[in-house]
Amino acid sequence: MATAAIEHHDAPHHHTSTGLDNTKIAVWAFIGSECLFFMSLISTYLIYKGRSLVGPLPHEPWTDPATGQTFKAILNIPVTSASTFVLLMSSLFMVLAHSAVVRSDRKYSKIWLAMTALAGTTFLGFQAFEFTEFVHAGLTLDRNLFGSTFFTLTGFHGAHVTVGVIWLITLLFIDIKRGLGPRDAVNVDICALYWHFVDVVWIAIFTLVYLIQ
């Protein structure tokens, strides 16, 4: 692997008054709006945190006074830690994919794009497993405030990851069909920006939802 600086040889763009690529400006504006979107979901989760009248609860067991049924604390930190690690690694794979595209390294661009998509799919698999476990444990969208806010927040994040995986697979197909090169660097870069943003949102969710009790 080259140790030289990974430079940014994006495709030439037309003259703009800012001297910047309009596509990237649009993507950064979109990411800014996504910050507000996810913060609204996170704030809703935090406002209702600890206000559920019935279980299951995230960090502590709960016994139903009517039936005597006991629900254990529902969050599975080891599983979520593993999925967090996978998503963090996917961000590394993504920068390596972008770097390979910039260098016209077609072999490694395919490998790293495929690895990133695979890591994203693995994360979604963890999330599907987690959601299934929760539903089997009695936590549904309409069970309590925790269930409503948790599924809405992590569900929207999962939907974003799904879009990112589709985007990555599309880039991979283009790479296989005709090859991605420096002229495509902007397109790969905006996909990378989106992917990293999905990663930073999960960094916030992991701490605020899973770790803080």
Add this chain to the structure above:
Amino acid sequence: MAVEHSHPTGAEAAAHEAHAEDHHPTWKTYKWVALILFVITVAEVWAYYIPALVASRAFVPSLLIMSVAKFAIVVLFYMHLKYDARLFRALFYGPLAIAVITVVALLFLFGQISLTS
């Protein structure tokens, strides 16, 4: 980012912004960033399993600090905002600041956090 046109005289700011896009982190930086993110994540999970730490007042602030550090590292290096144009930084940090201020205000409003113990 390579720019097809030559910048007109008097557009030094734009030229500087475009030049700023030419610099991305090195491979070495990316590897260090991945390692640091991994170590911080391990530290977060490790802290979660120490009952004495969980019960202490330092638990939540320490987790928040580690989370903010991870957030900042990914944004600055993987999203290369540290090396990018000021306009991109403004487009990200502006809404982010509004969002964070709004969350904190709402948490005070709904009594989830309070200045009095």
